Amino acid sequence: MLELNDLRHVYGDGTVALDGVSLSIPVGMFGLLGPNGAGKSSLMRTIATLQTPTSGSIRFDGIDLLADPARLRQVLGYLPQDFGVYPRVTAYDLLDHMAVLKGITVKADRRQTVETLLDRVNLWDVRKRAVAGFSGGMRQRFGIAQALIGSPRLIIVDEPTAGLDPEERNRFHGLLAEIGENVVVILSTHIVEDVADLCPRMAVLAAGRILLDGAPQELIGAMRGQVWRKVVARRDVDDYRARLPVISTRLRGGETVVHVLSDESPGTGFEQVAGDLEDVYFAALSRSAQAAKAAA
Numbered sequence: 001m002l003e004l005n006d007l008r009h010v011y012g013d014g015t016v017a018l019d020g021v022s023l024s025i026p027v028g029m030f031g032l033l034g035p036n037g038a039g040k041s042s043l044m045r046t047i048a049t050l051q052t053p054t055s056g057s058i059r060f061d062g063i064d065l066l067a068d069p070a071r072l073r074q075v076l077g078y079l080p081q082d083f084g085v086y087p088r089v090t091a092y093d094l095l096d097h098m099a100v101l102k103g104i105t106v107k108a109d110r111r112q113t114v115e116t117l118l119d120r121v122n123l124w125d126v127r128k129r130a131v132a133g134f135s136g137g138m139r140q141r142f143g144i145a146q147a148l149i150g151s152p153r154l155i156i157v158d159e160p161t162a163g164l165d166p167e168e169r170n171r172f173h174g175l176l177a178e179i180g181e182n183v184v185v186i187l188s189t190h191i192v193e194d195v196a197d198l199c200p201r202m203a204v205l206a207a208g209r210i211l212l213d214g215a216p217q218e219l220i221g222a223m224r225g226q227v228w229r230k231v232v233a234r235r236d237v238d239d240y241r242a243r244l245p246v247i248s249t250r251l252r253g254g255e256t257v258v259h260v261l262s263d264e265s266p267g268t269g270f271e272q273v274a275g276d277l278e279d280v281y282f283a284a285l286s287r288s289a290q291a292a293k294a295a296a
């Protein structure tokens, strides 16, 4: 179990990236969903011990992360949002080098680890090719292989599916689902489908704060009977937004569809629909934006 308690992070220029984040994250896949700039990467880097929060505390299975970051690193696997420059060395050699850095110094052990991981992420056939020439999906699978070195118990993946084509995304999801069976995996993303597909638990982060936290099915269930849908003309969207609690405007098959959150029918032409995770997410964001507006 990973416990985050009242985490706050203020950057040097005064930007408040985390504003009192508290969460309990159990074994399994945990989705951290939020728009760009929400503070997801700041939170992921903080848990990965790459930056120290301004205040608050973090514990993982008895380890006080701020007091003893080195101990946490021994059980941590991290796939950052941006891996930086990939050198022109083969996948095999790079993974071998990373295994040395992770402390696997006995050659035979390392060979076993590297070969098992390359096979697991389906990169065995391309092990002799330079990582620099890999496609986006292959790079992300390589990134997972390096994150799995040393059998970590806490794995952090920051926006891993951005830019992947549907087939690679599916393949990557399969890999994550397999990994998430026995360890804590935190998946940070702005893609609702990633969380809907993979995560039995989730939280929404916006402007450095947790807006909601729970099991996707329960959060969807809590909206039952409150989501209404109508196909509208594109030019009328602003008018609907001004009059009604619109939670989202989506394009479906070229038509503009508005979703409204309301205990009763918002008007003619609206039909009640079963909400989905996108409704949960957009409703949380829209409530938070309205609260921020009212406070201003």
Ligand SMILES: Nc1ncnc2c1ncn2[C@@H]1O[C@H](COP(=O)(O)OP(=O)(O)OP(=O)(O)O)[C@@H](O)[C@H]1O
Residues within 6 Å of the ligand: 011, 012, 013, 015, 016, 017, 034, 035, 036, 037, 038, 039, 040, 041, 042, 043, 190
């Ligand atoms: N090193 C930094 N110095 C100052 N401000 C920063 C720094 N890094 C991030 N920020 C700011 O902190 C806030 C949170 O950024 P962060 O990158 O954590 O969000 P995010 O949810 O990961 O967004 P994205 O998906 O766009 O990466 C943003 O306002 C961002 O501009």
